[in-house]
């Protein structure tokens with residue numbers, strides 16, 4: 109089986125060890141459950157969190173994503189429409205933050221897990237398929 113790329117696994121929210129199992133229990137815009145994660149991989153069984161409250165560190169990644177989002181929205185408005193009153197920037201940024209919050213939360217946890225979860229990709233065990 110070909111190795112699945114890390115970028116694709118991150119984009120799809122897959123397990124760092126097998127790149128197959130889902131990290132989250134539901135779709136990002138299921139607003140009742142979008143924060144719920146599996147404790148272990150449904151495919152390979154690895155435990156995601158190294159220690160209790162492991163994912164609290166993801167708030168630093170979330171902060172970085174927030175700053176990038178603020179700057180992206182502000183510069184996009186500025187370059188498309190020129191100088192605008194402050195409320196235009198504030199309203200646009202607040203709307204973008206609210207609409208993208210589920211994705212921001214998920215990708216902050218995903219990126220934190222890939223960076224600090226100490227989980228390496230392992231090739232799946234190949235059984236005798238060609239014999």
Ligand SMILES: [Zn+2]
Pocket residue numbers: 123124125126127128129149150151152153154
């Ligand atoms: Zn897995």
